[in-house]
Amino acid sequence: MDHDSDQHSLNRIWSRPFRKKSEWVEEATALCLAHCLFDGIAERSVQHIVSHMHPRNYHRNEVIFDMGHAGASAMLILSGEVVIMADTVELTRLHQGDIFGEVALATTLPRTAQAIAKADSRLVFFLRSDLDEWIERTPREASRFLINLSTMLAERLMQRNLEVMDAAIPDHS
Numbered sequence: 001m002d003h004d005s006d007q008h009s010l011n012r013i014w015s016r017p018f019r020k021k022s023e024w025v026e027e028a029t030a031l032c033l034a035h036c037l038f039d040g041i042a043e044r045s046v047q048h049i050v051s052h053m054h055p056r057n058y059h060r061n062e063v064i065f066d067m068g069h070a071g072a073s074a075m076l077i078l079s080g081e082v083v084i085m086a087d088t089v090e091l092t093r094l095h096q097g098d099i100f101g102e103v104a105l106a107t108t109l110p111r112t113a114q115a116i117a118k119a120d121s122r123l124v125f126f127l128r129s130d131l132d133e134w135i136e137r138t139p140r141e142a143s144r145f146l147i148n149l150s151t152m153l154a155e156r157l158m159q160r161n162l163e164v165m166d167a168a169i170p171d172h173s
Helices: 003-018 023-033 043-051 128-137 139-168
Strands: 054-058 063-065 073-079 082-086 089-094 114-117 121-127
Touching: 023 043, 023 073, 023 121, 121 128, 128 139
Parallel strands: none
Antiparallel strands: 054 121, 063 114, 073 121, 082 089, 082 114
């Protein structure tokens, strides 16, 4: 082996522990820190969780998940646009920094809607198994996440109840 090969091998061995994380990890960490699900959770913990997440690209009009299917993860949108549908009704459109599918972190019930990429999109998956490992490793921080998740789901339920009530009460103006 020549000197250059030896030097290259040595550099590769020593550089691995100090290798910079993928750009998407830094971006996803920043997006998570800005999201209410991660309120009160240390940046180093969020970065650790994000580094174990799973990125995936979707093409325009590709189905991310179908209503009625089992859910095992929440998704963070790094880029693109996702529409959430219930049958033929568009419930919402989501963009960079939005998290969806998070009900799957709280229950094993089937998905209540369909998610479709409306533009080429890059998503990062936060699996229920990742949450379970987090709970085992640092229960205090993971419980903060679960409290944030419960609060967010309760607020959505309250908002939906108000919308249903408003629609049911005739306007006597």
